[in-house]
Amino acid sequence: MPEGPEIRRAADQLAKAVVGQPLTAAFFAFPELKRYQRSLVDHRILAIEPHGKALLTHFDHGITLYSHNQLYGVWKVAKAGERPETTRSLRVALETARKAILLYSASEVEMWKTAELPRHPFLAKLGPDVLDPRLQVATVAARLRDRRFSGRSLVALLLDQAFLAGMGNYLRSEVLFVAGIAPNRAPRDLDADEIERLAAALLSVPRASYATRGIRRAAGLREDYLTDTPAGFRFEVFDREGEPCRRCGDVVVRHELGGRRLYWCKVCQA
Numbered sequence: 001m002p003e004g005p006e007i008r009r010a011a012d013q014l015a016k017a018v019v020g021q022p023l024t025a026a027f028f029a030f031p032e033l034k035r036y037q038r039s040l041v042d043h044r045i046l047a048i049e050p051h052g053k054a055l056l057t058h059f060d061h062g063i064t065l066y067s068h069n070q071l072y073g074v075w076k077v078a079k080a081g082e083r084p085e086t087t088r089s090l091r092v093a094l095e096t097a098r099k100a101i102l103l104y105s106a107s108e109v110e111m112w113k114t115a116e117l118p119r120h121p122f123l124a125k126l127g128p129d130v131l132d133p134r135l136q137v138a139t140v141a142a143r144l145r146d147r148r149f150s151g152r153s154l155v156a157l158l159l160d161q162a163f164l165a166g167m168g169n170y171l172r173s174e175v176l177f178v179a180g181i182a183p184n185r186a187p188r189d190l191d192a193d194e195i196e197r198l199a200a201a202l203l204s205v206p207r208a209s210y211a212t213r214g215i216r217r218a219a220g221l222r223e224d225y226l227t228d229t230p231a232g233f234r235f236e237v238f239d240r241e242g243e244p245c246r247r248c249g250d251v252v253v254r255h256e257l258g259g260r261r262l263y264w265c266k267v268c269q270a
Contacts, residue, residue, distance in 0.1 A: 002069070004131050004166025005210035007050045010075055014055075015048040017077045017099040024080070027093035028109070036063075036111055045094070052126050052165025056117070057094070064114045067092070068122070073106025126165040130206045140164070141199035144187040154198075155183040155257055164202060171209065173238040173263045175201045182269045183255075183262055209233045237263040 002010070026040040046058045055075075057065035067073070073091075078084055078100045083093075088104035103109065108122075117123060127143070128135050143149060149163050157163055158172040167175075176183050179201040181194060190198065212233045236246060238261075241254035245265040255262045 002053070003168030003171055003209075004050070004052065004129070004206055005171075007053055007055065007069075007166070008131050008210050011048045011050045011055055013077060014057075014075055014101045015045075018094060018096050018101050019045050019047060021045075021096040021098065023094060024097055025093070025095040027090070027095075029089065029091045030109060033109065033111060040094070050131075050166070051123055051129055052161050053168075054122065054126075058114055062114050064112050064117060065092070065094075066108075066110045066112055066117075066120060066123075067103060067106055068108040069106050070108060073108075074104050076102045076104065078102060126161050127163050128165065130164045130166040130171075130202060131210055135203065137196070137199045137203060140202050141195050144190075144195055144199060150188040151186055153184060153186055154181065155262060157187070158202075159260070166206065167202075169260050169262075170235065170238040171206055173261075174209075174236060175205045176269060177237045177264060178205055180269055182266075183257075183264055237265060239263065 022042050022044055023040050026037045028034055028037060040059065040063075044060045046060050048055060048057050050056070054066060054068045057067070059065070069075075074088065076084055076086075080095055080098055080100055082100070083090070083102070086104060090102060090104055091106050091109055092103035094101050112120060128139065143163060149157055149160075152160075154176065155172070158167050158175065159169070161167070172183075175198070179194070179198040181190065181198055187195065187198075237252050240252045240263060243252050244250070245252055245268060248265065248267045250265055250267040252263055252265055255264075
């Protein structure tokens with residue numbers, strides 16, 4: 001499943017294609033959403049923003065399209081009137097005079113009044129978005145000390161979207177490495193310096209990935225690789241089992257925990 005940086009880059013490309021332009025057509029595969037097909041025509045998309053791994057498409061008349069790709073959903077951008085060749089099922093199409101944004105294979109698609117989004121059953125459970133530019137290190141540190149989270153092993157906590165939305169598997173490994181903290185520890189066992197390092201890494205690593213890491217199929221949108229450039233994001237431990245740690249030279253190890261891969265350096269994260 002794409003993680004926060006990939007979802008946000010996808011949102012950026014979708015927004016670039018259609019935001020601010022009147023819709024000429026709308027299509028929904030789900031019967032309960034068909035009634036919106038005509039009512040959206042001539043309205044404009046104000047913004048497309050992620051919250052964690054969900055996408056929120058805000059229309060200018062107080063309605064928001066909520067979508068979550070889960071494992072199989074994918075957004076595509078096409079020229080107006082065109083549909084790419086694919087075996088996937090089209091779920092949503094929002095079209096302007098120039099471009100169309102198309103959602104394939106997703107099963108979670110809903111329309112909500114924008115003002116009521118805080119009551120959405122999924123969104124209401126999410127913690128702050130890790131890529132929200134307003135989120136500060138002090139806030140993340142306070143959440144690490146919060147009794148709801150402080151007793152949990154970091155290996156589980158950093159995948160819990162109620163703690164920080166948008167975190168995922170590769171980010172978990174990279175954050176813990178940058179912070180120099182072993183994955184089996186819990187926030188309550190960390191000293192003040194470790195809390196500060198971890199809180200800072202929880203913001204800096206996703207933001208670096210969003211800014212510089214290229215993924216060929218990021219949430220279904222074509223991008224170029226930007227890795228291994230001086231300023232680019234690259235994996236320090238994730239997917240590098242058996243390779244030398246770039247910091248100390250020891251071997252990067254892999255563990256399977258709850259069906260998810262975790263990579264770390266036992267020397268740098270002692």
